[in-house]
Amino acid sequence: MKSQTLTFTAPHRVEIVERELPPLGAEDVLVQTLVSAVSPGSEMLVYRGQCPQVRDSHDPFSSDITYPTAYGYACVGRVLETGKFVSQDLAGKLVFAFQPHASHFILHHSALILIPTGIPPERAAFLPNMETAVGLVHDIVPLLGERGLVFGQGIVGLLAASLLAEFPLESLVSADMFPLRRAESFKAGADASLDPSAPDFRVQAEQSLGGEKADFTLEISGSPAALDEAIALTRFSGRIVVGSWYGEKRAALNLGGDFHRSRIQILPSQVSAIRPELTGRWDKLRRFEVAWKALATIRPEKWVTQRVDIHKAPEMYKILDENPQEIIQVIINYGN
Numbered sequence: 001m002k003s004q005t006l007t008f009t010a011p012h013r014v015e016i017v018e019r020e021l022p023p024l025g026a027e028d029v030l031v032q033t034l035v036s037a038v039s040p041g042s043e044m045l046v047y048r049g050q051c052p053q054v055r056d057s058h059d060p061f062s063s064d065i066t067y068p069t070a071y072g073y074a075c076v077g078r079v080l081e082t083g084k085f086v087s088q089d090l091a092g093k094l095v096f097a098f099q100p101h102a103s104h105f106i107l108h109h110s111a112l113i114l115i116p117t118g119i120p121p122e123r124a125a126f127l128p129n130m131e132t133a134v135g136l137v138h139d140i141v142p143l144l145g146e147r148g149l150v151f152g153q154g155i156v157g158l159l160a161a162s163l164l165a166e167f168p169l170e171s172l173v174s175a176d177m178f179p180l181r182r183a184e185s186f187k188a189g190a191d192a193s194l195d196p197s198a199p200d201f202r203v204q205a206e207q208s209l210g211g212e213k214a215d216f217t218l219e220i221s222g223s224p225a226a227l228d229e230a231i232a233l234t235r236f237s238g239r240i241v242v243g244s245w246y247g248e249k250r251a252a253l254n255l256g257g258d259f260h261r262s263r264i265q266i267l268p269s270q271v272s273a274i275r276p277e278l279t280g281r282w283d284k285l286r287r288f289e290v291a292w293k294a295l296a297t298i299r300p301e302k303w304v305t306q307r308v309d310i311h312k313a314p315e316m317y318k319i320l321d322e323n324p325q326e327i328i329q330v331i332i333n334y335g336n
Contacts (some may be wrong), residue, residue, distance in 0.1 A: 001030070006101035006313055006332070009068040011049030012321070014314035017068075021106055029090060029109045030081040036101045037074035037125035038313075038330040040154060040320055041222045045247040046071050047317050070100035074128050076121045077334075082109070096124050103310060103334050116292050122301040122331055126155070130291040130300070132243065132271040133159035138278060139241045139269040140216050142167045149205065149214035149233055150174040151196065152221030153181035155303060155329050156243065158188055160218060162298045165189025173208045175201070175229075176221070178325040184303060196221075196229060205233050219244055224251035231259050231266075239265040303328045310334050 007017040024030055045051050051065040065071070075097045079090045086109045096113040099105050115124045133156055142148060146169055150161050153176035161174050165188060174190040176182050182193035192208035194201060206213060213235035219227050220243040230240045231253065253259075274282060305328045308316050313332050320327055 003104040026083040026085040028083045031077040033077040033334045034121045036332045050247040072101040073098040074125045075099040076124045126300045145170045146215040147171045147209045149217040151219045151226040153185040157220045162188045243269045306330045
């Protein structure tokens with residue numbers, strides 16, 4: 001069987017490559033993809049050629065990326081065939097896989113995640129981003145009555161803001177360059193959603209936070225410049241959680257001002273590895289259970305702004321690159 005695979009062949013170049021699938025192994029499963037979700041943050045780094053050449057044992061998807069490469073990690077499909085040592089009960093099941101965009105794929109059965117009853121395919125494709133958002137909130141550790149600030153209201157930022165809005169915070173403020181995302185952030189529960197490019201942004205932010213700086217700030221915009229804004233708007237002994245992957249982009253920080261005396265913590269957050277003190281209680285299974293419940297409540301498919309056929313997907317990356325203000329979430333369809 002052949003599979004159509006979305007492939008980054010060079011910076012700013014995406015093609016659909018037809019590949020012959022290998023024979024089905026005894027413990028493997030053949031899946032026909034229904035939908036897959038584009039992750040604009042990381043996939044734009046791949047598209048633009050901005051990925052650092054590093055190996056991370058915790059994150060095999062983004063390690064040592066070279067061209068040509070198939071990339072992506074949010075496929076939802078239906079099991080077509082199972083290997084001889086795999087339960088036939090899997091046949092026809094709706095499953096999720098951390099798998100690059102492709103019409104068909106073969107994986108070991110243990111790599112598949114069964115989708116709970118009642119979760120439609122498009123919603124299930126948000127699982128990786130929701131798992132990331134859950135991890136960000138775990139790293140923030142929001143406290144009763146705190147003031148929170150979130151930079152970036154792309155899909156992960158919106159999911160994180162939606163989760164944070166469920167906490168009894170004193171105030172929750174978000175920031176994003178694009179009006180469409182700010183409007184959705186306000187609907188998701190932010191008390192205010194501001195334009196970080198406004199000349200008086202810092203004044204607006206402090207006013208929206210109740211006349212104070214933030215107790216915690218989440219930087220998930222993907223823009224290194226936002227980290228400097230986060231430092232300026234986080235109060236003494238506050239904490240900044242950096243969920244953005246900047247790739248090869250550099251962050252120029254002003255550390256000679258208030259930061260020097262502020263005792264602010266700057267903490268990295270990445271979904272492949274959680275805080276050490278949580279590992280004994282929060283394994284993957286438990287985190288996925290929480291993520292599925294959150295997906296059922298938030299229903300993030302409402303943020304799908306573009307649905308494209310796999311064969312037209314290469315054109316969408318150009319739009320994502322040049323006109324990101326029009327897009328929140330892209331879903332690729334496979335005509336099944």
